[in-house]
Amino acid sequence: MAAVDRTQRREEASRRWAAVRDGLHEFYVGPYRQTMLxxxxxEDDLFMIAVLGEALxxxxPAAYYSAELLPAVWQDFHxxxxRIGIPDSPLDHIACC
Structure with a gap:
């Protein structure tokens, strides 16, 4: 009986500490979430321009190496x-719209 009571108290304490931890995380991280996003x-836009620079x-000078990264950016290209304000695809050989 005492072992069950101890287990329940540990679980309750664990839940409370988890709630405190989550609250503190939100308190310290919350205000900066938009800035980080x-x-x-x-950074993603800069990477996209670096990879697609030759096509644009x-x-x-590093087009040979950045060509290897093209498959990684195709799905986010549209x-x-x-987002940067170009309504249609800026590339002649890629028609995504």
């Missing part, structure tokens, strides 16, 4: 060009 989006007409 915006920075990640900006920007001379790229959302990217719409």
């Amino acid at each position: 915006r920075e990640r989006r900006d 007409g920007v001379p790229d 959302a990217w060009h719409r």
